[in-house]
Amino acid sequence: MSDHTEQSIVVDADPDAVMAVIADFEHYPDWVSAARSVQVTDPGTAGRAKQVKFELDAGVLRDTYVLDYTWASDGRSVQWDLSESELQRAQHGRYSLTPLTDSTTKVTYELMVDLKIPVIGQLKRRAEKAITDTALNELKKKVEG
Template sequence: MAIRASREVLIEAPRDAVMEALADVGALPSYSSMHKRAEVMDRYPDGRPHHVRVKIRLLGLVDTEILEYRWGPDWLVWDAQPTSQQYAQHVEYRLSSDDHGECTRVRIDITVEPVVPIPEFLIRRACGGVLDAATTGLRELALRDAGT
């Protein structure tokens, strides 16, 4: 059974700063306690990450994921290869600027298909932690990159 979670957040930084923060894969462990290591395996010609290897620890389980990133002008999507803990993982970031381009609304949608059933209370706890890292941590990095 697939697990889905979403969140929307307003970041007080321009869209380019948020996209740069998303591209700074090496910073993941600095703002996401579940990410123990993150390394870019290869890049697109524009320098953005293409394949990324991350080591995560979530709910006491450790896993290494290979993520394929795809980029658009106002979105990022990644899909994970199957691992011992999950059949699939799909993550989407959608960005939109306010009228003045000073703030960016970010929507994140996550879908994970775990290998084994997970109790609902653990799903809620894990989703909260994942979404906090994906939004709060991203905000801090984007604000730092934007110099605000």
């Protein structure tokens, strides 16, 4: 992904436990602060959704959008692309999981968002950094909680 934000965090859990939380979209509103509702619109196979609709309320940013997901066969990564949105022109993201020990995993989150309204590049990167930072910290809290 070119022109994106990337951050990592270490989670005290194995990759399977981390990916199980990432894949459990119906429960996102329980632990993702900006998620007002999340609906799997195409369940895909093996408990791995192919398409998901989100209603997001992050204060100044409110959007309803649909993401298409692609899951790695080894269970160590998932990536997504924007299918439709009210405010976004494009979104591409990826979670990558790297086992560090039997009970710790490095989670890397890459994100690129392009809004339909013009935004200065530096502000866009700052917003992406805030999104990835919040997402990683909320994920860590949920998995370890």
